[in-house]
Amino acid sequence: MSRVEIQDGYFGQFGGSFVPPELQEVLDYLTAQFEQYKDDPEFNAEYRYYLKEYVGRENPLTFAQNLTKKLGGAKIYLKREDLNHTGAHKINNVIGQILMAKRMGAKRVIAETGAGQHGVATATACAMFDMDCTIYMGAEDIRRQALNVFRMELLGAKVVSVAKGQGRLKDAVDEAFADLVENYKHTFYLLGSAVGPHPFPTIVKHFQAIISEESKRQILEKEGRLPDAVIACAGGGSNAIGAFAHYIDEPGVRLIGVEPDQAAALTKGVPAVLHGFKCLVLLDENGNPQPTFSIAAGLDYPGIGPEHSYLKESGRAEYYTITNEEVLEAFQVLSKTEGIIPALESSHAVAYALKLAPTLTSDQILIVNLSGRGDKDVEQVYSMLKK
Numbered sequence: 001m002s003r004v005e006i007q008d009g010y011f012g013q014f015g016g017s018f019v020p021p022e023l024q025e026v027l028d029y030l031t032a033q034f035e036q037y038k039d040d041p042e043f044n045a046e047y048r049y050y051l052k053e054y055v056g057r058e059n060p061l062t063f064a065q066n067l068t069k070k071l072g073g074a075k076i077y078l079k080r081e082d083l084n085h086t087g088a089h090k091i092n093n094v095i096g097q098i099l100m101a102k103r104m105g106a107k108r109v110i111a112e113t114g115a116g117q118h119g120v121a122t123a124t125a126c127a128m129f130d131m132d133c134t135i136y137m138g139a140e141d142i143r144r145q146a147l148n149v150f151r152m153e154l155l156g157a158k159v160v161s162v163a164k165g166q167g168r169l170k171d172a173v174d175e176a177f178a179d180l181v182e183n184y185k186h187t188f189y190l191l192g193s194a195v196g197p198h199p200f201p202t203i204v205k206h207f208q209a210i211i212s213e214e215s216k217r218q219i220l221e222k223e224g225r226l227p228d229a230v231i232a233c234a235g236g237g238s239n240a241i242g243a244f245a246h247y248i249d250e251p252g253v254r255l256i257g258v259e260p261d262q263a264a265a266l267t268k269g270v271p272a273v274l275h276g277f278k279c280l281v282l283l284d285e286n287g288n289p290q291p292t293f294s295i296a297a298g299l300d301y302p303g304i305g306p307e308h309s310y311l312k313e314s315g316r317a318e319y320y321t322i323t324n325e326e327v328l329e330a331f332q333v334l335s336k337t338e339g340i341i342p343a344l345e346s347s348h349a350v351a352y353a354l355k356l357a358p359t360l361t362s363d364q365i366l367i368v369n370l371s372g373r374g375d376k377d378v379e380q381v382y383s384m385l386k387k
């Protein structure tokens, strides 16, 4: 795992914690608890138990033989996070954090959600672990994601509409932190991506690192060597940092993150503080976070995790952008060639692989992290392609 992290959750100049003192106290307590649990054999045995029995891990590293043949270059392997319970990688982190919550004596879990995917994963785990669950969601997002709101309610969660500000993800995050400060004694804030003030990016990476722990073992079994590159989409950066984690100290493995061209924090952002931590952020002329537009709701965020900001600045990882047209094309190509419908978010990573693989030789290997399945996106793609 990465050795770049220094004190207080800094990755080079990025990360840290820029929050009011009353919230800092709660975060310091969370940091101490995490330090205690992360190497606790009993905790880890329980985490592994639920990953296996509830999430369905380990998931396969599938050789995409038809796609490889069609492109005529590097061998493409797909890490199948789409096969997890709830259909994406988010559950890995949710299980880890809810086990922390349980041990810390919390009776209540709160979370933020934008498009609703993290809210659904959190509500799922709360049902399973019998926790009271409150999900903060912007009023505007609730209107656009009615079905996910119903899913969360079905799972027993209370969805709180946040009308403040623009009624979007940022406003939901603010409300969740306000709730945490008031109720920290019995409430756990289960944050959904590798973003936010320390220790959240470190916690989320820790629980998502299972992706590359498995893929490394699997590729060594199948090919007897490491891949030439690992490719993942980056919204907040959790599936990508999990897919990269065990390769960061392997200089022969290229790490490639892929963003929407209209939410390209890593490609076009500048260092700034956003939502309590420092990262690369897309700013407008007045220094405010820019509105982003991605067809993949899970990638619609003007910032990016602090470790990715550092990996970009230090040159260890590369980041590229993909257009909406390329995403739609990749969504269809993977469906037709491999019989796997990828999430629109994951289709960004697939789209970059479609470009890169033909430029490489047949003895080279790519791992594409398939962060989620595309069932949730079929209706949206239908209306884009058929209307």
Ligand SMILES: *Cc1c(COP(=O)(O)O)cnc(C)c1O
Binding pocket: 088, 089, 090, 117, 192, 193, 194, 233, 234, 235, 236, 237, 238, 239, 240, 298, 299, 343, 345, 346, 371, 372, 373
């Ligand atoms: C939420 C989501 C993402 C984006 O989140 P990251 O934290 O960047 O991983 C990507 N893919 C899928 C399927 C998602 O649900």
